[in-house]
Amino acid sequence: MFEFGQKSGLQRKRLITRIIVGSLFILFCFSILIYRLWVLQVERYDGLSERAERNRISLIPIPPRRGEVVDRNGLVLARSYRDYTIEIAPAHVKNTDEVIAQLREIIPVSDLDVRRFKRRLSGAHRFSSVMLRHNITDDEAATFAAHSYRFPGVSLKARWVREYPQGESAAHLIGYVGRISEKDKELLEKEGREGNYRGTDVIGKKGIEASYEEILHGKTGWEEVEISASGRPVRVLKKTDPIPGDNLRLSIDMGLQKMAEGLFNNPRNPQRGALVAIEPTTGEVLAYVSAPSFDPNLFIDGIDVENWRRLSDDEDAPLLDRPISGTFPIGSTYKPFVALAALSLGIRDAETRIPDPGYFEYGGQRFHNAGRAVYGPTSMHRAIVVSSDTYFFSLGPIMGVDNLHDFAQQFGFGKRTGVDLPGEKRGILPSREWKRQAYKDPKKQVWHAGETISVAVGQGYNSLTIMQLAQATSVLAANGVYMRPHIVNWLENPVTRKAEQVVKEPDYVIPLKPEHLRVIKNAMVDVNRFGTAKKIFAGARYVAAGKTGTAQVFSLKGARYNVRALNKSLHDHALYMGFAPADNPKIAVALIVENGGWGSTVAAPIARKVFDYWLSPTRQEAPEYVPPFYEEASEDPQEESSPDTEVPAETPRNPEDRTHDATPDILEPVPNTSSTSANPLPVLQEVR
Template identity: 60%
Template structure:
């Protein structure tokens, strides 16, 4: 009995011990739990609460509305409209083939849409929202909205879509937008602007859309939205409205722009019109042009091939990128240089026997025309090559270079468009830098003769010629050329001007400027441009020009016997009214023939619109004017044939005179001065604009 009692007592003690151990263990566990809860709820409250809010609250960027672009009269060149898009998060949408099939009844998805979508998915994360269809109709949008619950990961969104209502008119000026590429992202990161592009899919790619991107884009807003675990929005907690982009007010007059573009017809060329007193670019024509609307959502392959493979190169911005020898339109500036540098007086008479002989070689007038005793005014009126040939050695290439530089020849004008080329304003220093061999680096005296008549190594953009004409018309005052007249910020009524003061003034004697201006008036009244401006209700001043595309090598020019794309370029520079110019023009018709019969009538049409504003008396109404598309052949008795000088070589000519390729009217390679061009051409040469800008290809949709 006693043993049984003792055994029971021991069991109770063991039980109590176990109970205490279990109780202590349980209390220890609860202690650890309480400590952990204290750590999480008190010590780390702020950090964990913020993380919880971030899981519960989604920050959604709100892209701003892009700024509009209007001309000086308020006519819209670029605007926005609201459109519906269908976007898909691939990771949440399930098998894509099944999704495309099930959507057909609500929102048709074409094979092109599928290819574009798959390409975009491959370029981004599977958890990113990718556009499947854009520009949905109201019926398609409402139909999908009613059945959206059946399509997880698919959402209907509204976005701003860019539109260019003028189409191809001023297409090179306005440019276009396109999808943001990896290169664009890198650029935005470098400039610390990427944060402002969250939620934005497009960026300016060309023209003013690119140059003024930071102004047009605006400031991105945001919205804090409470969402469920599946990401469905519940309510908006906070919103910061986006700031729309500023409006660009251009100096362009779209009425004048259209008149100039229509005057070109189906011909290739360029025209720039500038208001001398302000530097406002009134018209900026590059023909042929392109429709920027093709690039907004990615250009299709067929349209891209049409643009990129066209022999007319519509993607080339000719006034900005094309470089040309400018022929006789250079002569007024050479004459002014002779006056300013004291090399010749305006009244000095020079005998023109029809040729200029130098170093045993003869440089002839076109058709071997003989002008007899000629002073400076008559030389400009009849466009005597012999007179200006003789000025070349007297002035010298370096002095000519230094005089022409302030007018903008061979210089970047700084216009608010990207892609401007410098061209070539030749000098001995330029040639030493451009060529490698000692023989090529040497400047020959005979080369200056070709330079003095606007040929040889001269190679300028039409913008530079227009700017130089504007500076001359403005008595030497250099106003920076610009396309954006002012910026109108969102919510503001005050337009902020972009250019208000002259850049500098070219030091010229007014008496010398007046001599050149009067001579240019005579060119229009009784010289090579008189037929184009007959009966004009205003007094214009100008100079015709014809520039060779390839070397004649002593032969005679016959337009009808050579390929159309090897015919001469027709040029014209002018300003009006002559006494108080309000417009200065430079234009080129590529392979158009003669400046007097092709280019001058085109300028007349532009002047008639700007100065007369009656829509009458256009180029096609002027006696002797060439209708659009009519390529002129050989010159008539009143036309400017001065750039087709014939060189007769003397077999006994000393070797130190310029070699044959550089002596005649052989134009130089039209390359930038940034790199050495090849040797002067010795065989027929293609026109200066030879290939399309490849950078536009980055916005192709398959």
């Protein structure tokens, strides 16, 4: 009995000990829970509450409507319309190929749509949605809505889509939009503008779509949406409406534009070339032609490889923006400016007659007139009218290349004119300093006096743009007033009720003497009345001033120019510059027909038709626009390029002329591989 009592006492003690230890353990655990509850509910309340709120509320960007682009008369050149799309979220789809196959059973999905989808998928975030098909019709949207329960992770959405109703017309000046690339994202982040592009897929790539991107884009809106734990929207808590981009009203007249384009794109004899027409008193660009052209609608959602190869491999280079990116010798169209430089610098009097035996001899070499014509004693007026090379050859050595460079640059030669388009080249207006920087070989860095002889007739190292020639012609017509050339005339925002004119005042005025201008202009008038363009302008109801030009593309070295024996690519360039009416200019024109032959027979007729159209008394001229909410020749020798002018075999480019990088998304075929997860599908790399 005693032993039993002893064991019972020990067991009771052990039990009490266990109860105490267990109670202490439970109390310790509850203490931890209470402490943790204190930390979560008191110490970290603000942070966790904010995170919970963020999980409950989703910020959805609302992309703004891109501004419209219209011509001076209100004709739409670029606009945005609402489009419905089918999009797939990779994170919610196990096998994208199977989903696409099932979707094809209820709505059409082309192979090109699939290629584009996979191209976008390769660069998309796993949790973002990627567009599969656009331009969904109402019937297709209704069909998908009825079957949407079968496709988790697939949604019907709306977006703004860019459209260019005029197709190839004025494509180079309007440009196009394309999908935002990695380089675009890096630039937006660097400029601190990436937040304004949330929810936006495209950005301006070329033309005014690129140069006015920030103005056209607008401001992104935001929507605060309450979502459930499953991620479905419950209600809209707050909404900030997007602000649409400004509309651009151009100075371009599409009637004139299409007429001029038709002159280059004649189906029986299509020509490569460029034409720019400017209103001299305002700097407004009235027509901007680059032939051949392309359809900008091809680039909006990424151009397919077939169309890209067709455009990029075309020997006529339809993607080249010729007026500002193509550089050429401008031949005899340079002579009026050389003559004006001689007068302004006091190098030669207008009445001084220079013997013209048909050639100019310098350093033991003879430089002959075009066609080896002989003009006898020649004044400045006659030299311009008959286009005497000998007269201007003789000016070169005594004027000097640097004096000519400095004078001509005032008119816009050899510098960016300031036109509101990306990718404008400076070209080459030669000088001693230019040659020192252009060549690495010290022997080639030396400028020789004889080289100025070819430069004085627009050949040699001269390599200029048609925009520069048009601007120089416009400045000459305006008596030295330099109005910056511009494509966009007005910026209009109907939401903010503001309108702004792009160019109001001249940049500067060149100090030119009226008597010197009178000499040059009278000579240019007589070019069209009695000189190389007299047959082309016979019967015109207005008096026009102009100058024809023919520029060599290689050195003849004294040989005769035989067009029949040469490849088309070696034919001379045909040029013309001029303005009309001569006494009160309304339009200044410069143009080139690449490898077209003589300026007097090929380029001048195009200029005549442009003048006729713009100055026609029957043309319906629109009144000056103000925004409604605004507050405020056979018997004559054919004009050929001189066979003895120096045409460098290789002229180094101006190092400041960098090619505008706007390589589009190019969609190539991809292997038909299936995705068993949400990982991106393999596609070919973007062509660079």
